[in-house]
Amino acid sequence: MAVDTLLLELGAEELPPTALDALSDAFAAGIEKGLQEADIPFQGVTAYATPRRLAVQVKNLADKQPDREVERRGPALAAAFKEGAPTKAAEGFARSCGVSVDELIHLETDKGTWLGFREHQPGESVQALLPDILRKAISALPVPKNMRWGTSRIEFSRPVHWLVTLYGSDVIAAEALGLQASRTTYGHRFHAPDAIQLEHADAYLGALENAFVLADRQQRRERIREQVLAEAEVQEANAVIDEDLLVEVSGLVEWPVALTGSFDERFLEVPAECLVSSMKANQKYFHLLDDQGKLKPLFITISNIDSADPQQVISGNEKVIRPRLADAAFFYDTDRKRTLASRIPQLESVVFQQQLGTLADKARRSSAIASHIAERIGGDVTHAQRAVALAKCDLVTEMVLEFPELQGIMGRYYAEQDGEPADVAQALEEQYLPRFATDAIPHSATGKALALADRLDTLVGIFGIGQRPTGAKDPFALRRASIGVLNILVKGELNLDLRELLNVAAEQYRDLPKAEGLIDDVLTYMLDRFRAWGQEEGISAEMYLAVRARPVTKPLDFARRLRAVKAFAQRDEAAALAAANKRVSNILSKQEHDGSTQVDQSLLQEPAEQALFNAVTLSQHQVTPLFAAGDYQQALDALATLREPVDNFFDQVMVMADDVSIRRNRLALLASLQALFLEVADIAQLPQ
DSSP states (O other), X not given: OOEEEEEEEEEESOOOGGGHXXXXXXXXHHHHHXXXXXXXXXXXXXXXEXXXXXXXXXXXXXXXXXXXXXXXXXXXXXXXXXXXXXXXXXXXHHHHHTSOGGGOEEEEETTEEEEEEEEEEOOOBHHHHHHHHHHHHHHTSOXXXXXXXXXXXXXXXXXXXXXXXXXXXXXXXXXXXXXXOBSEEEXXXXXXXXXEEOSSGGGHXXXXXXXXXXXXXXXXXXXXXXXXXXXXXXXXXXXXXXXHHHHHHHTTOSSOEEEEEEOOGGGGGSOHHHHHHHIIIIIXXXXXXXXXXXXXXXXXXXXXXXXXXXXXXXXXXHHHHHHHHHHHHHHHHHHTTSOSGGGGGGGGGSEEETTTEEHHHHHHHHHHHHHHHHHHHTOOHXXXXXXXXXXXXXXXXXXXXXXXXXXXXXXXXXHHHTTOOHHHHHHHHHTTXXXXXXXXXXXXXXXXXXXXXXXXXXXXXXXXXXXXXXTTBOTTOHHHHHHHHHXXXXXXXXXXXXXXXXXXXXXXXXXXXXXXXXXXXXXXXXXXXXXXXXXXXXXXXXXXXXXXXXXXXXXXHHHHHHHHHHHHHTSTTHHHHHHHHHHHHHHHHHTTOOOOOOOOGGGOOSHHHHHHHHHHHHHHHHHHHXXXXXXXXXXXXXXGGXXXXXXXXXXXXXXXXXXXXXXXXXXXXXXXXXXXXXXXXXXXXXXX
């Protein structure tokens, strides 16, 4: 069986840059899946992509499927012959196999003897199988939006122009999207527009690079990164390379060339975030900072041509960016003509959610929640109320209407200019923290109160109108809001009761259609997010379930228990004590124990039960102050010493004694043992 390299390339007009990675990866995955399903051996699949092409290269691909011995089973022997003559069932099976009844074989199985047929089936060739694999892979591509072109009814993300299917040096006859396969590809649209005849699939990358095309996505990105850093060094500046922007820019060019331009220093009077947003969102420029972290009046653009007159390209980009920055300056100057507070009435006409009212309604509800939280965490209640009132005002400013990603940031700037208290201004930006699981949390107490209040109001309100997330649908980002609340409470070390906070939030609503059981529903949903939260810290599902089994409603306390259980689970004693606790739980549930933990010492007869009682009593004295301090890890470490007396008890003592009083006393002893561990978690849930 021979092997060679397979090359597939689909040429198109400029593909959407933000979708290029997904299209490329899906194309490679589709080809790989097709080859695997066809059982054609290969070594590896590599995806390539530029704005004008999607390509896949398969190394060491066999030229055909392996030959196979195919065995078919027909009717049972008893049904295949009657009085020595073949029945219609036997004859029909033989015809389906293309042979006579005499050529069939007998197959012995554990269920009897059957007629059968065995034949050698040669593997089909790559040339025969690939066209269908290719069509299926293309049809499965996650195209963001299809289009048609010309008079054709064919649909794809962009008009397609060429198709390459090379196996080694041979073209595989195939058709897709109305294109007939060939060995012809094309280089850079301007530097090398002529057709390129590929002699072999292995020549792909080299041939394209000679034609000013870097087909390897990662290579192109690193080329851009290196050039941007080199340009920044020339300018004695520090380049800020946003990875998302880097990916997008690499999806716009085939032959990247970094060029540095400048803009008027007067624009630096505008907040840097505004200028950066304009440069990134509109022009896809990289910005530069000085050694103090301040924005420099420079930008780096990535051109798709290696111009003989780069200054002309730079001048063109400078002309384009000037009106963009002028717009940002205009928005900023216009917004500053009014205070943030003067925009509060505008929130009365901005709908938050149809059933939950406007942003003004949300602010009124959140103000009460934030006041409660600020008081509980030692913050300034007046400042918390002011922050809530101003929190959404920047949403109606010109700058944020143009650049939504600046919400909160512009609120801080405008609040500072209005002379608002420093922590109020800071809170306006911090209200959106954390934006994702590993993001920073608000630093100020006012910021924490605002961020928590806003999320809690949303959670209670959306659940209260029956719009809780289902499956993958979470239009109000309630999962993210829940994890945000947990992170603020845990990382901020705020030992607040989540049930209490949800009750305060619910009290701000007059009438919610799903009010019955609302607090329990939201609380359960939020605490269930600890499962995902714990995965970030290496906490298993069993550890989570051990803590979740306890009625813990303070997230900080919940997190401390999780970490303590994780540490305990790594001890040698953990598995044995988990098994013992599970055994205790089973015994107590089967005997319908009344829950009593009062042990009568006079009824302790066996040395092993006396030893366990003494050990439990000693442990109670040791761990009670640790429980009170929330030092669950040290408490579980102390309880780990109970392993030996527990093991001895079960080895030497019959719990279900004939004497009822002794039996009840021993059950009470086990209940007291269980109660110690349940102060932290139900460790019976841990692996045993």
